[in-house]
Amino acid sequence: MKTDESSSNVSNALLDPSPGGRGAVSLKHRAYAELKSRILSGALPPGELLSERQLALSLKMSKTPVHAALERLEGDGLVIVTAQQGIIVRAITPQDIADHFEIREALETFVVARIAGRLNAEQVGQLKRNLVDHRRAIRRRDIAEHVRLDSEFHLLLCEFHGNREITRAMGQIRDKTYRVMHHISTRFPTRMGEALAEHEAIFSSLLSENGGAASERMATHLRNGVQSIYRRDP
Numbered sequence: 001m002k003t004d005e006s007s008s009n010v011s012n013a014l015l016d017p018s019p020g021g022r023g024a025v026s027l028k029h030r031a032y033a034e035l036k037s038r039i040l041s042g043a044l045p046p047g048e049l050l051s052e053r054q055l056a057l058s059l060k061m062s063k064t065p066v067h068a069a070l071e072r073l074e075g076d077g078l079v080i081v082t083a084q085q086g087i088i089v090r091a092i093t094p095q096d097i098a099d100h101f102e103i104r105e106a107l108e109t110f111v112v113a114r115i116a117g118r119l120n121a122e123q124v125g126q127l128k129r130n131l132v133d134h135r136r137a138i139r140r141r142d143i144a145e146h147v148r149l150d151s152e153f154h155l156l157l158c159e160f161h162g163n164r165e166i167t168r169a170m171g172q173i174r175d176k177t178y179r180v181m182h183h184i185s186t187r188f189p190t191r192m193g194e195a196l197a198e199h200e201a202i203f204s205s206l207l208s209e210n211g212g213a214a215s216e217r218m219a220t221h222l223r224n225g226v227q228s229i230y231r232r233d234p
Helices: 008-012 024-041 052-059 063-076 094-115 121-140 143-161 164-187 190-207 211-228
Strands: 079-082 086-089
Touching (some): 024 052, 094 143, 094 164, 094 190, 121 190, 143 164, 164 190
């Protein structure tokens, strides 16, 4: 099964875009982007004890930008820094995920109810391309691409609604749930196909201008995601 062999796609979006990277600032951004990508992809799993020295060696940089990156990751809730145990990759509990999905259900059921029947041709095309690419990723059993496209589908819907606060909140939630989506898809590959089928049902409701059905299908989709956390290993 294909998983994240490289973290470059996640990292590139977070790198300092300025020419030359402005020295130390660029190193801080690069360290943050790379370490965040490793955590989100599971390369640095929950509970992993981190060493600034070892991370600096692996990133081929000094400890200073790595230390700054870890402080930022602590603010993101991705690592825990304690005097007793040191630096540990923070585990996401089932309650954390249930809370996140509850927020998403409140936001996203509202969004799809409002945009049903109001999508323009370009927006419909974007969603169709997402679904086609998603289907291709699942055929390849590409978990990283599945998670990316799954997130993209939801973010597109929020962007089409046009409420920037909802889009911003969704972006924050995406980072916090990425690791769990990756974990669930690895343990239960059939969930990937189920999620895609649910996306297609939501899309169908949007095209048919049935906001009530779109909202209900979105709620079911997100609740199914929560329930996946409690499945037993096959």
